[in-house]
Amino acid sequence: MPELPDVEYVRKRLSRWIGHGRIDSCKVHDARIVRPLRPSAAERALTGRGVRAIDRRGKWLRISLEGGGFVFSHLGMTGWFELARDDAPLRFERVRLTIARGRKLARVAYVDARRFGHMRVADEEVAAWSSLGPDPLDDEIDLDAVLARLAKWKKRTIKDALMDQRLLAGVGNIHATEALWKAHIDPRTRAGKIDRKDLVAIMKGVRWTIDRALLDLEKGDAGAKDPFVIYGHAGKPCPRCRTTLVKTQLAGRTTTYCPGCQK
């Protein structure tokens, strides 16, 4: 399942392929992806439009169009954007965009085996985007606002709170687990007990794990098979203090942590 670093990787590639281009044609092969619009309406809405910018908040991508309007895209379980060489559809291709940039054409395919992803064409921001908390890679996060939210959720564990998309957008089980280890914080700690110093450590941990995953993705096939430090490593020694890592269930999700150095 694509995590935030995967979506950031896709955003960078899309910016390179279609940024400041013009959508020469759009073909929707699967109505489910562009719901609630009908395929013909989505195709009409996009054809001829200029692409102004591609940005990301959490696991959502937003393609801003010249003259207003957006495409909000979420990769779901198995979504991905690929560059196609010719007009033949790729395996599991659901939407094809042909983008003109100068004299060059880029054929960009949205592929999705399980079809849980979206490409939602809208005139205004959709709730799925506007209800998200700040993106953890954003430089200007209001820490007081994050702390205020944690204080309200005082009975939840910090691990569970971190995965709530209203707190920080796009942090899933893997990166919450890794970030809390990096920050030396026990994932079972109540959210209301987290102070500013803890939060700064957690934010650093989140960026650390996302940056590592992103670097690994950019290496392509040369990337590590298991790039995680403690996620999925229960029973093995902690890389920091050699205590055996344990796993537990928090809010229904398996969480690995070190009882030796996460206090």
Ligand SMILES: [Zn+2]
């Ligand atoms: Zn440890």
